[in-house]
Amino acid sequence: MNKLPLTRDLVLIGGGHTHALLLRSWGMNPLPGVRVTVINPGPTAPYSGMLPGFVAGHYTRDELDIDLVKLARFAGARIINGYATGIDKGAQLIHVVGRPPVAYDVAAVDVGITSAMPDLPGFTTHAIPAKPLGTFASRWDAFRAQADAPQLAIIGGGVAGAELAIAMAHALRDKQPTVRLIDRSRVLTALGYKARQKMLAALIASNVEVIEDAEVTEIFAEGIVLRDGRTIRSDFTTGAAGAKPHDWIAKTGLDLHDGFITVDANLQSSAPEIFAVGDCAHLSHDPRPKAGVYAVREAPVLYDNLRAVLSGGTLRPYKPQRDYLKLVSLGAKSALAEKFGTAREGPLLWKLKDYIDRKFMIQFETLQPMTAPKLPRTLALGVKDALGDKPMCGGCGAKVGRAALQSTLPDPFGDDAAEVQPGQVMSTDHLRALTDDPVLMTRIAVVHALGDIWAMGAKPQAATASLILPRMTATLQERTMAEIMTTASEVFAKAGTKIIGGHSSLGDELTIGFTVTGLTQTPITLAGAKPGDKLIITKPIGSGTIMAAEMAGKAKGADVISCLDLMVQDQAHAAVILGKAHAMTDITGFGLAGHLRGICDASGVGATLDLDTIPLMDGARELSAAGVRSTLFEDNRTGAGPIAGPSMDLLFDPQTAGGLLAAVSARSSVAAFKKLQEVGYNAAIIGEITEGSEIKTR
Template sequence: MRAASTPILRDIVLIGGGHSHVGVLRMFAMQRLPGLRLTVICTDTDTPYSGMLPGYIAGHYDFDAVHIDLRRLAEFAGTRYFRDEVIGINRAARQVLCRQRPPVPYDVLSINIGSTPQLARVEGAAEQAVPVKPIRRFNERWLALLGRVRAHAGTTTIAVVGAGAGGVELTLAMQYRLRGELAALGRDPDELRFHLFSASASILPTHNAAVRGVFERVLSERGVILHRHCEVVEVAAGHLRVRSGEMFAADEIVWVTQAGGAPWLRETGLALDGEGFIRVRNTLQSETDPLIFAAGDCASLTDRPLEKAGVFAVRMGKPLAENLRRIVLCQPLLAYRPQRRWLALISTGDRHAVASRGWLFARGDWVWRWKDWIDRRFMRRFSEFAPMDENASPAPSEAIPLDAAEQTQAISAIAMRCGGCGAKVGATVLSRALARVHPIARDDVLIGLYAPDDAAVLRVPLGSALVHTVDFFRAFIDDPWLFGRIAANHALGDIFAMGGAPQSATAIATVPPGLESKVEDTVFQMMAGATAVLNEAGCALVGGHTGEGRELALGFAINGLIDATLACILRKDGMRPGDALILSKPLGTGTLFAAQARLQARGRWIDAALESMQQSNQAAVPCLIAHGASACTDLTGFGLLGHLVEMTRSSGVDAEIDLAALPLLEGAAETIAAGIVSSLQPANVRLRRALRNQPESLHHPNYPLLFDPQTAGGLLASVPAEKAADCIAALRGLGYARAICIGRVLPASEAVEPITLRT
């Protein structure tokens, strides 16, 4: 996580990762405004570029070629990326409401979420049709359809509902791809039947007659049956019905029409048009609320209705970014003036395309090559990043206006900070933040946050012994709620690894100084995430300390309880020769987050790593104990080898690791092969002296991951060999899908080095 050089004064929140917002992110990356923080909230890290989607469907491009990596772009732009689903807006409190996380406050809000299929208007469509919109979700539906067609024996009839440019282009792209798939399987491509349904008399109604004529001929030549004046009014399994009452058989139905605004927009109180899209002025501000902007398909321009075309969303990016900057600076806004005519390049499935602009028309393979060049150039803007000068000074005029109270807070935030108790976060800010955090209550917590005092007072139940541990580290992501969850999960790991049950947690946090409202929200988001994890583990948050620091950081001192007879305790020193070594979660967090900081990790790799880091080890421990585990530890900063060395030395045994068996997080193999390692890795590599056959294993691709430091990593346990298979199956049944045997425990040898690697 980047440390802010200036205090955060204003928050712009972007809902959605559409074509307008990716333009906004790039423009703010090129010209940053000190004191302004951007946050983008989106459900999908890989956001598709609609202009290349037909080429992807046709098989001309792979997935990454047509998707913008939103997390990576946000990292480049210095923007917080929150992966979540927005479900509403509290305009009175200026908060965005999300599915999983606490509300996210904003000073200015922008919405760019595309359109949503209005399938409820047609009976059965929601259950039986495959909607193209929202485009970001179409890939999983397309892959499922592709699989069904491959597996279907005999003739397959595909109906496409909607004969605009999108429907026609998608029909031809699907036909081209699917015929090729069947031919590759040795089947007859003519098993496919395509039907295209238009509610009106024509196709491509917004294009000129020459363009319509070309596509009518192409559809006819390729055997696509065009149905005019056929508005679909009912969909059922295996067929659809049009308004005239005629029925048509269809194995697959793809829906490319009747899109409208997202349902949650209706609850915002914003002015919407008849289709549920946000009505905006020419400044792209909502008619209802000047602090809320909208762009792309979800916006309806009051002065001039626009076609729902990607070209408008792309071109709105620049004026939207400028007006977001201007409203924060309290400057007059500019009017967005859309072009009257625009160039459309529409492909015919194969590498051939048609150019359409007003009454102009052209076609040919050269048009497809031109489109391909334009599209790839566009995508490079969001995937190839020039180094940014983080120390570049802004123009003096770009100072965010503040009221008197805010000016006092801002001056205090950038002034020389006091040390000692003067570095504590203010009591009012802290009390407001913690008032919204609700730790669980436990009978054995006599004094805690519900009745705060100088210290917490706990009762140790009769027959129990106390287990105590502490962990603390700086934030490595820009999402304080998610960071809080991972920090708590990481701290609980030591308690679980010993077979203990968490009782209480005391927090220690540092928060960058800034306006009180921003500090309060950071503390609240972080502690809300942490408290949710602690509560799930049955662990009461009983107190803590919060101070100012240049970087966000969080840690916990955790108390746990265990049977005082120590009968159920799991230690590092119990390994026995012949035991199998089981690892419950994959490796690679160190290299992946080092790569993210260098903009060399794919966003979906980071998403998967964050999911793994949030998975608690709590359920794994009883499973290991039930299968006779003799020793256990959780993997943290010392890496797999460091923790295994501790276990072998204290147990008086040797061990063998199968390098090929190591489970890796997605992307870890790629980043480690590129030589990207954590800053702690060099210190961990010194433990290579514990390897008996290090020279022979040095060039194995998984070798460097022995030293990769883990955050909230899995459990490493030794289990009797005869029970290992059942133990792994049980762990996988509990959700530890990558649990695996990575080696075995050996009798101690006379060699100094306790670890042997098998390649």
């Protein structure tokens, strides 16, 4: 909860090592009044120091990756899962694929480099660059699992290319691999004489074939072509030839050096409000090679300077060291060390490298969520019990439960939307933010509000908005409103309707809601289910558990992003496919069991659920087994009433923008299920309607 108004936007483009360390420091000592945003294509950022060890098989993918979702939560930052494609420094906007531009007062760029070779024919289609690391790691994981007597080609004979070649040979040593390292001149020229000789010996010992003075002219599916006409077979071709800046940087209008952003001693670019660090930056005051050690050492300087420029303080210069200890993996658990021209190798150096790398990563694995503020010494009775032992969930996890409503409303479990006149239905819904990204939260809130209309088989007609923004300056209000309304208009337009009005105010936290009307000749209600009907669900469940875990820093970032992606999946096509359902609802705050209870009570029937067929979101089962619960869980379990048979806690998990639950005739259920899957829904037939009133599981 923001006690002080937000006044400045700090946007971090990229999740490189410098930004990761910055976020850790920010979480421990944030600057009040600053809204921090992280833009990165993916929930994780691989640590470059451990990549060769990962390729060799010494580290798992989880050990390789920094979880940016957890890190952003710790830092109090919103994270945008997307690709930045440009900076408009005049308007101070950052362009991101698939969303409105992101405004900034101060920005920092840490996007690393790429080893892609787009000008080399066939590279984009048939090869994989070693950088960015995330995509390479995923492709290598898949290839290694199915490789059989593979042939591999690494283009680029620098230290990185040689290190990868040795690691690949080691990982595939039991599969008779053929590994070739190809360079247009000599390999390993960046190393001193002693280190180069030791590295060449390691290549020979690993049976890596070194091909020098050979220029690659084309890459095809089965291999590569050299300028001298030779064709070399390759099942896995990667590029590790040098460091190239990302193409979009050239269009920023910033001063560049060989395509990299030129920065001064304060890490500021030619636009003082834009900083750049890591491999994407060129240190004009003291040029240095592209190496992760400089990115790590830049982090405290960037942290201090961002705080200074955002608060009117004094900046301090970054002074890079003259040389650094280079530790190079040698496939097996051995490493080469070089500094000041002296070279050593052996298992002890691997242990040193492993210790340094793990020490770096453990910084991001031991983050603890910020503790709640201390309570006053004297409190009214019941305050501690009402607060509970964890923060209140957002989304539907923050709603009033089924059991609480049952005793207060005259008909709390009627249909999803009310029929205000023949052929027209209306519903209203709002959500307390479960993500600080207004664009993503708006998409979720729109899909959630439309769910009630789709559940009744209606077509959306019109909508009004109800918005509460956190306390912020007029400038930030304008930016946030622009993001919300642009996104809402886009999603509603896709659904065939538009926003015709609304209301906004300021409060403690972001809350987004919509009132929606829809048109239908024959509304689908809760009351039409018949014994023998099959129960079809159109989305996996588990979002309440995953988002509760995310708040506590316990969920994997990849699972959180996957969960959010499912939330924004609309149900328009599903509603059409299920248009002949006897009864239908959308699964939201009351959970699967609670909403099924609503159908059974209204229809005067019972139901049997096949637990093994219910689709679950990635990570939900493990988190539930570990005892993670949404704050609405207990009320939902009470409100669902008795359920006979095996237990599954996720039945009572509140869903946000959940899928549809439909009772469909047995005769048409299989065809409907197949159509749902054909158009992209992770749908399932999860049980059937029965005689009586009891809900059972099996």
